[in-house]
Amino acid sequence: MTKKMKIRIAEIIILLIALLVVPLFVKNNYYLLVFNRILINAIVVLGLNFITGLTGQMNLGMAGIFALGAYASALITRYANISPWVGLLLAIAVGWVIGQCLGYPSLRVKGVYLSLTTIGFAEVIRLMFSNLTDITGGTQGMRNIEPYSLFGFKFDTQGKMYYLFFVITAFGFFIAWRIVYSKWGRVFKSLRDNAEAVEMSGVDIADVKIKAFTICAIYGAVAGALYAHFMGYINPSTFTIDMSTNFVIMLLIGGLGSVIGNIFGAIIVTILPEMLRFLDDYYLITFSIIVLLGAIFFPNGWVDAVVRLGKKTINIISDKRAENGKAVSR
Amino acid sequence: MSSILKASNVTKKFKGLVAVDDLDFDMKDNTIHSLIGPNGAGKTTTVNLITGVHDLTSGSVEFDGKIISGLPTYKIARSGIGRTFQNIKIFSSMTVLENIMVGGHEQAKLGLVRGVFDFKASKAEEKKLREKAEEILNKIGMYELKDKLMKNLPYGRQKISEIGRAMMNDPILILLDEPAAGLNPSERAELIQVITKTHREGFSYFLIEHNMDVVMNISDYITVLNFGRKIAEGTPKEVQNNEEVIKAYLGNKYVTKKKVSGEV
Ligand SMILES: Nc1ncnc2c1ncn2[C@@H]1O[C@H](COP(=O)(O)OP(=O)(O)OP(=O)(O)O)[C@@H](O)[C@H]1O
Ligand SMILES: [Mg+2]
Numbered sequence: 298m299t300k301k302m303k304i305r306i307a308e309i310i311i312l313l314i315a316l317l318v319v320p321l322f323v324k325n326n327y328y329l330l331v332f333n334r335i336l337i338n339a340i341v342v343l344g345l346n347f348i349t350g351l352t353g354q355m356n357l358g359m360a361g362i363f364a365l366g367a368y369a370s371a372l373i374t375r376y377a378n379i380s381p382w383v384g385l386l387l388a389i390a391v392g393w394v395i396g397q398c399l400g401y402p403s404l405r406v407k408g409v410y411l412s413l414t415t416i417g418f419a420e421v422i423r424l425m426f427s428n429l430t431d432i433t434g435g436t437q438g439m440r441n442i443e444p445y446s447l448f449g450f451k452f453d454t455q456g457k458m459y460y461l462f463f464v465i466t467a468f469g470f471f472i473a474w475r476i477v478y479s480k481w482g483r484v485f486k487s488l489r490d491n492a493e494a495v496e497m498s499g500v501d502i503a504d505v506k507i508k509a510f511t512i513c514a515i516y517g518a519v520a521g522a523l524y525a526h527f528m529g530y531i532n533p534s535t536f537t538i539d540m541s542t543n544f545v546i547m548l549l550i551g552g553l554g555s556v557i558g559n560i561f562g563a564i565i566v567t568i569l570p571e572m573l574r575f576l577d578d579y580y581l582i583t584f585s586i587i588v589l590l591g592a593i594f595f596p597n598g599w600v601d602a603v604v605r606l607g608k609k610t611i612n613i614i615s616d617k618r619a620e621n622g623k624a625v626s627r
Numbered sequence: 628m629s630s631i632l633k634a635s636n637v638t639k640k641f642k643g644l645v646a647v648d649d650l651d652f653d654m655k656d657n658t659i660h661s662l663i664g665p666n667g668a669g670k671t672t673t674v675n676l677i678t679g680v681h682d683l684t685s686g687s688v689e690f691d692g693k694i695i696s697g698l699p700t701y702k703i704a705r706s707g708i709g710r711t712f713q714n715i716k717i718f719s720s721m722t723v724l725e726n727i728m729v730g731g732h733e734q735a736k737l738g739l740v741r742g743v744f745d746f747k748a749s750k751a752e753e754k755k756l757r758e759k760a761e762e763i764l765n766k767i768g769m770y771e772l773k774d775k776l777m778k779n780l781p782y783g784r785q786k787i788s789e790i791g792r793a794m795m796n797d798p799i800l801i802l803l804d805e806p807a808a809g810l811n812p813s814e815r816a817e818l819i820q821v822i823t824k825t826h827r828e829g830f831s832y833f834l835i836e837h838n839m840d841v842v843m844n845i846s847d848y849i850t851v852l853n854f855g856r857k858i859a860e861g862t863p864k865e866v867q868n869n870e871e872v873i874k875a876y877l878g879n880k881y882v883t884k885k886k887v888s889g890e891v
Contacts, residue, residue: 475743480728480735480753483721487729490718494789497678497716499704499733499796508739 308557316463320456329455331571333527336462337520339563342547343473343556344516347509349545350553351482353489354403354506355412359544361419362399362514364536365391366521368426368433371442371531376432381445381526385519392518396511403510404503419541427533438532442525458527465523469516474556476512485509486554546588552598561600628655630689631800631831632677637686637696639672639855646672648855649686654800654833654848659826661834661842663866664852665875670835671713673852674802677833678710679703691799705733709793713804713835717785719778723769726777726788727760730795734759760795767791767821783814787821794825802833807841819845843867851875 323329341359348356369391370384377383399418406414426433433439445452445461452461476482484505487495496502525531543566551562569587573580595602632654639647647669654660662670675681677688679700688696695703704710709730718726735752742749764770767787777785786806793801803822807815815838823845826832836842842849843863851859851866853875859866866872 472743475749476739479742479749480732480737480756481739481742483725483729484732486721487718487725490720491716493680494712494716494718494792495729495732496700497704497710498730498792499701500729501699501701 305557312557312560313467320459326455329459331567333455333458333462335564335567336459336466337524337527338544338547338567339466339560340469340520340523341517341544342551342559342563343469344513344520345544345548346473346477346513346554346556346559347485347516348513349548350555350559351477351485351489352506352509353553355408355545356415356513357412357538357541357545358399358415358417358419359517360536360538360540361415361422362392362395362517363521363524363540364419364422364426364531364533365395366518367525367531367536368439368521369518370522371439371525372432374443374526375439381443381522384526385522388518388522389515392515393511395518396514397507399514400507400510403506416538416541419536419538423533423536426536433533436533438530439525440530442529442531444526444529462523462527465519469519470556470560473516473559477554477556481505481508550588550591550599552601555598555600558598558600562598565599628657630654631656631658631691632660632833633689634673634677635687635689637673637676637688638684639669639676639681640684645855647676647852650852650855650857652850652857652860654831657829657831658847659822659832659834659845661836661846661849662852663836663842663849664858667854668852669855670852671804672855674710674804674833674835677703677802678708704796704798707797707799709790709796709798709801711786711789711793711801711803711806713808715782715785715789717777717788719776721777722774723777723780723788724757724760724764724773727763727791727795728756730792731756731759733796760791763791763794766794766825768817781814783810783818786810787814787818790821790825794830798830800831800833802835804835805837806834807836807838815841 319332320329323332341363345356345359348354366388369387370381373379373387374381374384399415402414403411427436429435444458452458484495484500488502488505488509492502495505547562547566548559549562550565551558551560566588570580570584573583576583591599630653634650634652637647637650638645650669650673652660652662662673664670672681676683676696677690679695679698679702683696686696687694690703690706690708693706695706695708698706718729721729735756737745737749737752761770761773764773767790769784769788769791772780772784777788780788786809790801790803790806806818806822810818819841822832822834826845834842834846846863849860849863849866850857851869851872853871858871858875859869861869
């Protein structure tokens with residue numbers, strides 16, 4: 298194992314422990330709710346990373362995928378009267394299907410046109426759920442969606458849900474990590490730089506792109522399902538382009554391609570607006586300005602910027618030490 | 628000698644323009660076969676036809692005894708053809724080693740799901756791939772650069788790295804589209820060394836090149852194109868003294884001045 302990998306793994310372990318003890322100290326329900334949202338958002342960003350981060354295709358339709366997962370799980374739990382876990386499995390299946398379907402146009406449509414296609418897709422999904430009033434309750438939304446339970450243990454408080462979502466997010470993180478830092482992650486990334494050269498290496502790029510889209514959609518749909526049973530209430534007006542944009546912002550702030558960055562992006566973008574709430578009417582514009590400045594000054598994401606800064610300070614300190622050392626030896 | 632790459636009546640029309648016109652050639656195994664011709668003669672188009680980037684308007688291409696025209700690019704690549712590009716195509720945000728390793732993606736057979744959960748197999752496979760890439764980097768004299776980002780390399784190195792990437796897939800034939808263009812003399816010398824050395828180790832090369840030093844020195848056989856048509860073929864010597872070729876390159880007036888030796 299390289300030194301870099303060791304440092305990375307150490308980072309992850311510290312992060313995991315810190316996250317695990319959170320509910321012990323935080324008794325405030327509101328904070329826990331924010332943490333749960335972070336975990337759910339993190340799952341989406343981990344998935345989005347495969348498309349927009351690695352293969353470099355702008356996906357502004359994540360809210361549509363998220364909504365499909367949420368409604369699939371909520372609807373089957375309600376009408377078939379079965380466990381939300383079955384809903385989760387259904388969400389995975391739905392994600393797989395969307396991935397195959399959305400992946401296909403991505404083979405033909407590129408750049409801005411693909412962004413528009415994904416936006417269109419998400420809008421169609423949203424309108425569909427708004428208009429299927431008989432089944433989904435339309436714009437009234439669906440209420441009283443059952444929480445998860447395991448062997449009679451109900452995950453019905455924010456604290457209990459935190460642990461559940463934590464485990465699921467950690468698992469999602471593990472899978473994403475393994476894929477991103479494997480030959481698959483490498484080939485996804487190479488696709489962003491030059492698809493023709495990848496194809497000339499004997500890679501069926503259509504297949505690889507669809508794989509990336511499928512991973513992305515499964516993550517999005519799973520997160521959507523968790524969201525439905527976490528909120529207990531879903532409404533089509535939640536799943537707008539704003540939501541999709543927010544996911545992309547999380548990805549950008551965390552840094553494209555970086556799995557740890559995905560998590561930090563989700564944390565920062567979920568918490569920041571909450572912290573800015575005291576600004577009332579101005580919070581949204583302040584948030585937007587911060588994001589914009591971040592995009593200009595830290596184009597590789599905030600995490601990368603912090604790491605660079607850290608490295609620089611360490612270098613400066615060690616340089617100074619070396620100088621001092623020289624001075625002394627003279 | 629057996630034939631490795633054979634084009635029969637290959638024609639490509641872009642709308643009204645005939646880019647490649649009824650082209651025939653027969654490249655022998657274990658040779659360096661060059662395709663030369665003035666700008667716009669149809670050389671790159673020929674390579675794009677061989678590799679399935681463009682569909683043929685008519686004719687066929689045979690590689691290693693099998694018809695490959697009509698197959699998608701990735702299948703042609705898998706059948707044993709590697710390629711470099713005239714307009715460099717690299718993964719600039721990745722390291723040199725990663726660039727080469729992408730070339731071997733298909734050599735590693737582990738599926739996506741198994742790769743996630745089977746730590747041992749994926750690690751072993753990755754190691755094998757990395758070692759192979761390092762060996763190739765050694766071969767092309769770029770081992771020391773392996774951890775550098777590709778975009779930070781000089782142009783010449785980037786171009787040579789494409790040959791390495793192509794080698795990862797164990798091709799028997801590599802198509803080089805103007806590998807020396809844009810290289811300085813020392814890089815060019817290095818390129819020639821890489822080509823001749825790896826050729827001795829068993830790679831066959833189909834070479835497109837404007838630089839006549841390179842072409843005349845290392846080719847076994849040359850096909851000359853002009854306006855999409857084959858105007859001559861033969862050994863470097865034969866081609867150098869061919870009237871049609873001199874006419875195509877230098878214009879009519881030079882033909883009467885008897886032989887032009889050396890540079891064409
Ligand atoms: N995709 C395309 N669509 C339309 N015309 C094309 C296309 N590709 C090439 N051509 C035309 O076909 C002709 C041959 O081009 P090609 O690139 O094969 O020439 P070349 O011999 O490689 O030239 P050079 O030495 O400049 O690289 C040119 O007239 C070119 O404009
Ligand atoms: Mg060309």
